[in-house]
Amino acid sequence: MELQEVGFAGHNLVEAYGDGGFRMEGRRIDGSILILPGIVKNLVHESDTLPDYDVLAETLIGQDEIEIVILGTGPKQIFPPAGFAKRLAEKKLALETMDTGAACRTYNILVSEDRQVAAALIAI
Secondary structure (H helix, E strand, C coil): CECCCCCCCCCCCEEEEECCEEEECCEEEECCEEEECCEEEECCECCCCCECHHHHHHHHHCCCCCCEEEEECCCCCCCCCHHHHHHHHHCCCEEEEECHHHHHHHHHHHHHCCCCEEEEECCC
């Protein structure tokens, strides 16, 4: 699926997703990803469909510049463990969980609004 580019230089916008990966800044990235301000990393998995929530929480909590976390859980919305959401809330990080397509679109909108956002996206 293609996403409309909004053209904000210096931001990691998701241009496309599907076929097991993503396209950002014209480059193909295979597998699931974690997008932080200025950084894109491979996302560590517990299984083929779920991230390692303990590792993800530690990584996100260590990012002082983010205020919102978008969690894209693959082709359908799967809520994370309650402990994960609680750990983020304790650090004043808002968590929004949705399917990966919706997460990509929401992430791009928030970036275009110059919000401090991170996204953990499971590849589909």
